[in-house]
Amino acid sequence: xxxxxxxxxxxxxxxYIGEIAEHKGCRTSPGGSKTNCGSQAGQADLPxxxxxxxxxxxxxxxxxxxxxxxxxxxxxxxxxVQCNYCNRKYDCANESRPGVVSxxxxxxxxxxxxxxxxxxxxxxxVVGIAGPGDPLANPEKTFKTFELVARAAPDIKLCLSTNGxxxxxxxxxxxxxxxxxxxxxxxxxxxxxxxxxxxxxxFNHKRYTGIEAARILIDRQLQGLQMLTxxxxxxxxxxxxxxxxxxxxxxxxxxxxxxxxxxxxxxxxLISAPEHGTVFGLNGQRGPxxxxxxxLQDGCEGETKVMRHCRQCRADAVGLLGEDRSAEFTTxxxxxxxxxxxxxxxxxxxxxxxxxxxxxxxxxREELAELAGQKSEITLLVAAATKGSGLINEHFGHAxxxxxxxLSTSGAKFVGHRRADVYCQGGYGEEDRLSTxxxxxxxxxxxxxxxxxxxxxxxxxxxxxxxxxxxxxxxxEKSAIAWFRCYLDKLQSGEILHVKRDNPAxxxxxxxxxx
Amino acid sequence: xxxxxxxxxxxxxxxxxxLCPNVAISEKGGTFSIDPKKCTECVGYFDEPQCVxxxxxxxxxxxxxxxxxxQAQA
Numbered sequence: 001x002x003x004x005x006x007x008x009x010x011x012x013x014x015x016y017i018g019e020i021a022e023h024k025g026c027r028t029s030p031g032g033s034k035t036n037c038g039s040q041a042g043q044a045d046l047p048x049x050x051x052x053x054x055x056x057x058x059x060x061x062x063x064x065x066x067x068x069x070x071x072x073x074x075x076x077x078x079x080x081v082q083c084n085y086c087n088r089k090y091d092c093a094n095e096s097r098p099g100v101v102s103x104x105x106x107x108x109x110x111x112x113x114x115x116x117x118x119x120x121x122x123x124x125x126v127v128g129i130a131g132p133g134d135p136l137a138n139p140e141k142t143f144k145t146f147e148l149v150a151r152a153a154p155d156i157k158l159c160l161s162t163n164g165x166x167x168x169x170x171x172x173x174x175x176x177x178x179x180x181x182x183x184x185x186x187x188x189x190x191x192x193x194x195x196x197x198x199x200x201x202x203f204n205h206k207r208y209t210g211i212e213a214a215r216i217l218i219d220r221q222l223q224g225l226q227m228l229t230x231x232x233x234x235x236x237x238x239x240x241x242x243x244x245x246x247x248x249x250x251x252x253x254x255x256x257x258x259x260x261x262x263x264x265x266x267x268x269x270l271i272s273a274p275e276h277g278t279v280f281g282l283n284g285q286r287g288p289x290x291x292x293x294x295x296l297q298d299g300c301e302g303e304t305k306v307m308r309h310c311r312q313c314r315a316d317a318v319g320l321l322g323e324d325r326s327a328e329f330t331t332x333x334x335x336x337x338x339x340x341x342x343x344x345x346x347x348x349x350x351x352x353x354x355x356x357x358x359x360x361x362x363x364x365r366e367e368l369a370e371l372a373g374q375k376s377e378i379t380l381l382v383a384a385a386t387k388g389s390g391l392i393n394e395h396f397g398h399a400x401x402x403x404x405x406x407l408s409t410s411g412a413k414f415v416g417h418r419r420a421d422v423y424c425q426g427g428y429g430e431e432d433r434l435s436t437x438x439x440x441x442x443x444x445x446x447x448x449x450x451x452x453x454x455x456x457x458x459x460x461x462x463x464x465x466x467x468x469x470x471x472x473x474x475x476x477e478k479s480a481i482a483w484f485r486c487y488l489d490k491l492q493s494g495e496i497l498h499v500k501r502d503n504p505a506x507x508x509x510x511x512x513x514x515x
Numbered sequence: 516x517x518x519x520x521x522x523x524x525x526x527x528x529x530x531x532x533x534l535c536p537n538v539a540i541s542e543k544g545g546t547f548s549i550d551p552k553k554c555t556e557c558v559g560y561f562d563e564p565q566c567v568x569x570x571x572x573x574x575x576x577x578x579x580x581x582x583x584x585x586q587a588q589a
Contacts, residue, residue, distance in 0.1 A: 078530035079571060088526045088571045104527070133528055205534070205561050207568035 050263070053180055053234055056125040056350075057157060058321050060181060060236060060264060062309045062414050065321045066360075066390040067353050070126040071117050073110035074103065074316040075141045079133030080202045081163045081217065084279035085240055085270055088132065103316070103331050104132075107141055111148035115339045117318055117329055118153055122349035128159040130183075132316075136166035139173065146177045155343055157181065161238070165201055165217055167224025175231050182228055183266075184221055185238040188246050189256045191215040196245050199279070222260060229261025236264040236307070241288050241296060242280070243270070254300040265300060266307035269293050290443060290504045294415060308416045311401075320388045323400075360390045363478040368411050371481055376488050378498055379408040383418065383441040384448040384476045392471050392479060396452035402441055403476065407484040412477040418504070438463045443501040445487075448479060464499070517554030518564055519579035522546045524572050531566035531576065540566065551582050 046054070058065035079088070105113065118124045127149055129135040135142040146158050159181035160174070167184065174182060188194045194214025201213040208216055228235050237257040239250050246253075254265050270287040272280040279285075288296075297306045311321045319325040383402035385394035401419050405412045418440040434456055441447060446466035450473060460467045471479035490496045517539075520531075525546035532540045532547060539553035549566065557564045566576040 077526075077528040078569075079528065080530070080569070082571060088528060089524075133530065137530065202530075202569045205565060205568075206563065 050234070054263075057159075057181060058126065059128075059159070059183075059307075059310070060234065062307070063357070064125075065309050066386075066388055067123060067357055068126070069121050069124045069318070069320045070128060071114065071124060071318040071326075072128050072130045072313065072316055073105055073113060073145060074132055075105050075107055075110045075145045076129055076131055076135040076138035077104050077133045078137045079131075079163075080137040080165050081134065082199045082201070083163075084197055084199065084285075085242070085272060085281075087277040087281070089277065105331060107144040107148055109331055109335065110145045111152055112337075112339065113329055113331070113334045114149050114156065115152055115341045116334050116337050118156060118346065119339055119341060120328075121319065121325070122346045123320075123353055124156070125350075126157045126159060126181075127153075128161060128181075130161040134163050134166070135160045136162045136170050139166070139170060143173055143177055146179060150178065153341060153343075155346065159183065161185070162224075163217070164221030164224050165203060166220075168220055168227060171224065171227045171231070174228070174233065179233070181234050181236065183236040183238055184225055185240070186218075186221050186225075186253060186257060187239050187242070188214070188249060189218055189222070189253050190249060191218060193246050193249055194218060197240075197242065222256070225257060225262060226260045229263075234263045235261065236266055237262045238266045238268060238310075240270050241267050241293060243286055243288050243292065245285070247288065247292070247296065250296060251300060264305045264307050266310050267293065267297055267300065268310055268312050271312060290416070290418065297415075308414060311417070323388075356389055360475050360477070363475045364411070364481070367478040367481040371409060371411070371485055374409050374485065374488055376409050376491075378488070378491070379406055380484075380487075380498075381406055381415070381444045381501070382446045382448060382480050382483070383444040384480070385450065386476060390476055391473060392448045392476055393450050393473055396437075396447070396449040396456055396467070399437075399449070402437075402444075402447065404441070404444065405476065405480050407480055409488075412480040412484075434459055438465065440504055441465065442504045445501060446483060448476065448483070464501070516556070516578045516580060516582050517551040518549055518556060518566055518576050519551065520546070520548055520566070521575050521577065522548065524575040526572060528571060530569045530571070534565035534569055536560040536565070549576075549579075551579055 054060040054064070056064050056068050058068045058070050114127050129142050129145060142160065149156060150158065158177065158179045160179055161183035162185070164184040164186065167182075187197050191211045191214040194217060195211045198214055198217060200207050200209045201217050202208075203213075203216055203220075225235055225237070237253070239246070239253055241247055241250060250267055257265060270280060270285065272278060272285055272287050274281050297308055300306050309321060313321065313324065316326050317324045318329055381404055383404050384392055385396055385399035386392060386403055387394050399420055401417050403414065404416045404418060406415045407413075420437045420440050438459065442463065442465070444465055446468050447460065448468045448471055450469070452460075452467050452469055457467045468479075468483060471483070487496075491498055520540075527542070527545045527547065529542070529547065532542070535549075536557060537553045537555055539550045540547050541550070564576070570576045
């Protein structure tokens, strides 16, 4: 067992991460220095070739995810690894988590769906295969789909997400298919920990269990990662944060995958509820709280870029990351459609999106200049209700999620999102919905909305969260920085006092695709 | 005895289908089934029955006792 996992479990994640951060000379106080790493990395922080690859990929660039959409095509149902956080039997249309789909597609159906979606959602830039099983356990269907999509819509980027077990066997095919982004889920680099996450793997016509299974899987994952990065294929590593099993160990995973060339590390909270029917759901294994997740992400930042905007979407998700429009594009509907793929229309639309992005960046820069004279150690979180484009453009009561920004004198930094929907629970009234939302953002000092009713406004104030509607339809980051400037002014004049906020739980309920 | 798939438990994931050395597995209405006349329990091909080893749901590929045992296990 390695040093990290062998440490006393009493030490909190945050405390432990603090030590690591200090040790490696990374910032120890949040907001204490400017961040130029993380998934927020912009044009200035990345080599040009990499920036070109990620700038319009919502899953690889935090900045892009406000503007560009992705879709997953569910052509790969078979899997070669059993994971304790996955249950392949369960499919509720209102369920949002990896491994779940409503329909399986043939490669031909998938290619047509891509064209139909790319025509109605012109900001769609990425098509991925993420399951519902493992794409590389279904190599024929996966590569046939990529071939058909590349032929019909050459402007769309291709990516895939794998558990890595079969990866070393398919690196050549991946390179040939011009797949320039590959995500590998690596939850541990320690076979003993792996044995607690994976009951078995199927490899070389044999089922392996326990530590032996985990050792084979980890070896294949790391070998595949290295083979891909040596060929210049961009790799993201996904890790599921499972408290008391791999949480502290993920720092070690972060270092290991960085050493093998991973571009981005995405640490996601375990989704686990009894109704999912997973091993972890049924044995009561809890997921991390929002603060535990953030502490780990903060601690890993600097080793490898850390992604914080992942929505852990379904293997057939369609749309911007915060939304799922897959229900609009059922196979039946797609097959009946007469699709006319208009690359020119898509180019024109995306040019408009680029103008919008540039305006957002310029607005942030101007507002930051205003903040330049301010000196303060304070960092705090704010939430924003948005439908995309980096704007405060959603009504408080309609928001299904809130984007969370960390504010300091260095500016506004995207640090995550909070689910606020209460679908799939049934019978919840307005009152419960409001308390659910307040619970989800109770670590925030303010919430920025396009509009808000009097009752929720009052409740938010009672809960110590400032409801801010004066920046309706303006850019989130610019508005948040402006608000923070006023906040610091008020503190200085003694008008208000700075208080620390609570630690919210992460919402485990399903995200529905119904609007 | 050949193996059979309990349809109510089959997720339709298709993992077993291409692994069968006898091409005995096919899809019917979203789930898979094994042709008992073709199944050899993988004897002579692999150490363990492939459908059983890869199936994500325990006790879904099971021995079909209504058929005679094909060959005694070594």
